[in-house]
Amino acid sequence: MKQLGRKIQSKPSNRKQYASNYSNEVFDVLIVGGGITGANILWDSTLRGMKSILLEKDDYASKTSQATSKLIHGGIRYLKNLEIGLVKESLYEKKLLAKISPHSMRILPMMIPLYSFMEKTIMRLGLSFADFISKNRNEGITEDLIIPNRFLLTREQTIAEDPKLKRENLVGSIVYYDYANYNPERHTTEFIFSARKKGGVALNYTKVTKIAKESSGNFLIYVTDSISGKESILRSKTVVNASGPYADFIESIAGVHSEKVLVRSKGIHAVIRKITSDKSVVLKKKDGTHLFVLPWRNRNIIGTTDTVYKDDPDSMRVTKKEILELLDEVNYSYGNGNLGEKDVLNFYGGLRPLVEESSNVSDNTYSASRKTEIVDYKDFGMNGFFAALGGKYTTSRGVAEELVNKLAEFLPGKYKPCQTKEIALSGGNFSDQKTLIKDVAKKFPKLDSVKLETLINRYGSDTFSLPLDTNLHEFYKLENGEVFYPEEIDFICKNEDIVFAEDILFRRSGIANIGKSDPTVIKKILTRIGKNLHWSPRRVFMEEKSIYKRFDLV
Ligand SMILES: Cc1cc2nc3c(=O)[nH]c(=O)nc-3n(C[C@H](O)[C@H](O)[C@H](O)COP(=O)(O)OP(=O)(O)OC[C@H]3O[C@@H](n4cnc5c(N)ncnc54)[C@H](O)[C@@H]3O)c2cc1C
Known part of the structure; x- marks a missing residue:
């Protein structure tokens, strides 16, 4: 960190x-x-x-919270340890997050390739059980986030769906659905x-x-x-x-x-060029633990790892060695060994805070x-x-x-009961996206439709609060094809406690999380931030340097 x-x-x-x-x-x-x-x-x-x-x-x-796989998930993996309570809780909370913050969630298909009939049977049983305990998973959820039923694919269908999978002993795959959190930060x-x-x-x-x-x-x-x-x-x-x-x-x-006892477990991810379809694949590493290749913002995120970390949390860094090992794991089971350092566009890491009984501390934090x-x-x-x-x-x-x-x-006072299951977060106050698009379009009739949908996808009902200027035609095009607008920068700078450029580029907007973009585009964005925050040209220059430093892999 x-x-x-x-x-x-x-x-x-x-x-x-x-x-x-x-x-x-x-x-x-x-x-x-x-x-x-x-x-x-x-x-x-x-x-x-x-x-x-x-x-x-x-x-x-x-x-x-900046280091996740961006999954809002039912915790199917924990069934293996028979942590039924945790799976139940995760499935329940997954639904509630979709209910209170629909603008931040996206449906994410997850494909698990299966390499034995035994594995196929176990997965089917596990997911049937998860379906059973989450029967009401779509109740009260906006239609854009309705979770479809899981399904099985044969070996041939699996290969057709994703030709890059390792084929030796492949018997088929299972596809189920979680949510992706577009920008957890x-x-x-x-x-x-x-x-x-x-x-x-x-x-x-x-x-x-x-x-x-x-x-x-x-x-x-x-x-x-x-x-x-x-x-x-x-x-x-x-x-x-x-x-x-x-x-x-x-x-x-x-x-x-x-x-x-608090055990810190380090986990890293790399953001790479897009190598999958829109389905995530759940791969097996050489040691049998799992690895995700997740589609995200026209990129893929690969990860994660799980190693005990014993140093000062503030000194935590992702190393080149760790990234190369991660690429090696993906190459082992996916994509015919094609990935190299040149494909890494960004990387990040974090420390899981795991709590153990003092008698139960081990170096295997995966389990x-x-x-x-x-x-x-x-x-x-x-x-x-x-x-x-x-x-x-x-x-x-x-x-x-x-x-x-x-x-x-x-506390001595009398307080209301918990309301976080019902009250939507700022941005989440809408019934469905189509209606929201219509309502915002009514307020800003001259707004370009692409801009309208882009902003609604990011800010949900908070789009109404953006200082939208229908005469402003400036935009910033990122390397992954996404477009950001000056009004977003102005809104975030004004309302969201921005101190450094990285607060906005790596967290509130996520502009830089996809990796580097055209330097002239980044310069324009930084200049806009600087204008909002009254930075000197030298300060803008220093912030720019510090943004690029984040991408150094040593
Ligand atoms: C690699 C990885 C992948 C993960 N993927 C997922 C996933 O896909 N889905 C999922 O549900 N979960 C995932 N998790 C778990 C999830 O990220 C964590 O459970 C969650 O983010 C923990 O949040 P937190 O607020 O407890 O900790 P943090 O986010 O670390 O927040 C604690 C904060 O306390 C602050 N702080 C510390 N000391 C002080 C101080 N003295 N004064 C003031 N502030 C202080 C820190 O700066 C920090 O910001 C993942 C975790 C990791 C590491």
């Missing part, structure tokens, strides 16, 4: 809120960590009427900004450095602004540790420890459970301190619900 390694002395102009603005207030809930877990807890607790604040030391969704911030619209507070680039209790029983939370270095103290009745792979550090600065652990530290001498550890992106809404139930029990 990248440390900032650069301090900007002058205040970036769009940061409207700082921790020091809140020094005189007492919050009900203070959340440490702005990944998907913290974002969901902020959203849920704010909707229930709690006075909540979230603090993130870098940018929102810049750590594990943006999706995470949608929880945060939706909460902000309801009164929640969120601050990025604000690091928690110490947690103590004062005699009143409230917590004192010491924070440092990661940009200016300014220190402040905040007060809250409860604290939630949602810092993912940093959870043990937060325990240390609070002076508490639970019995569980370790992905279930979440909610810890109430009253059992460890600190009343009002809680943690949500481990888990999946997919199950984070449910985790937040369970945790906020505990907060509601602990």
Whole structure:
């Protein structure tokens, strides 16, 4: 994980809120960590009427939540470990995410090639069981996201569908459907900004450095602004540790420890030129573990890996050696060994926060459970301190619900019940895409239809809030054929806590996640960002350099 390694002395102009603005207030809930877990807890607790604040030391969704395979999935793989509860929970939460944020989800066919009749039988049984426990999977879902039935393909049909698959011993394949999360980094911030619209507070680039209790029983939370270095103290009745792979550090600065052990498991992905059809393929690595080749934004994502990581989380980097090994694994079972370093357009990695009993820690993290652990530290001498550890992106809404139930029990006030199953996120307020397109077209009758659909695909019902200018014909065409518009940049710069260019290029918009684009296009985008944020030409130049540095593979 990248440390900032650069301090900007002058205040970036769009940061409207700082921790020091809140020094005189007492919050009900203070959340440490702005990944998907913290974002969901902020959203849920704010909707229930709690006075909540979230603090993130870098940018929102810049750590594990930025490193996913972009799947909102039913967790079929966990059936192998007989983790029925986790599969059930994942299938349920997958449906709820499609319901509350339909604009962020896409249906994704997953093809698993089968290499023995035994495997075929086991997969059929497993998926029949998953179908059975998710009978209502399409209830309340917009028609664009209705999950079709799974089906089997014969060997011949499988080869016709994907000629690049390894054919030796191939007996057929099974195709089932999950959702792809088009841009999880943006999706995470949608929880945060939706909460902000309801009164929640969120601050990025604000690091928690110490947690103590004062005699009143409230917590004192010491924070440092990661940009200016300014220190402040905040007060809250409860604290939630949602810092993912940093959870043990937060325990240390609070002076508490639970019995569980946090194991960090490193996983990497590469974004490569498109080599599949629109179906994902689930391949087997040499050691029998699985590997995805996922279609995404006219590219493929390949991944992932699973290795215990024991160093400082902030020093985590994806290495060239790891990427070459990943390519080698794909070449082993797919595409006749054609992939090389030249095909890698981007890469990323993250640390899974896995929670283990101290007696059960092993170096095989692939088989370790992905279930979440909610810890109430009253059992460890600190009343009002809680943690949500481990888990999946997919199950984070449910985790937040369970945790906020505990907060509601602990806090003295009376709060509303959980509403995150029903209330759509900002952008998700529409019944179906066709109607939304018609409604937006009514408001902006002169808007070009391609632009209209592109924006609706990205922002859903928030398209109404974009500062659309029907006389502005400028656009930025990326290397994968996608088009972005100046109004998007303006909207994000104005509303979404942008401090560095990478916040917008790698997270809020995802422009750079597909790999490098034409430098003149990137320059234009950076100039537009600079104009919005009042950057000097030198600052624009420095930001440009730092964007390109992200693509260096060493
Ligand atoms: C390779 C890989 C692939 C995955 N694929 C999927 C997938 O396809 N689908 C799925 O459902 N799940 C997937 N997961 C799991 C999923 O990514 C995680 O469960 C989830 O992102 C964890 O989110 P989090 O908010 O708990 O942690 P994080 O996203 O890491 O957030 C924790 C935040 O806390 C902040 N923080 C730390 N210390 C401090 C401090 N002192 N002060 C303030 N802030 C602090 C960090 O900067 C960080 O942003 C994958 C994980 C990996 C690694």
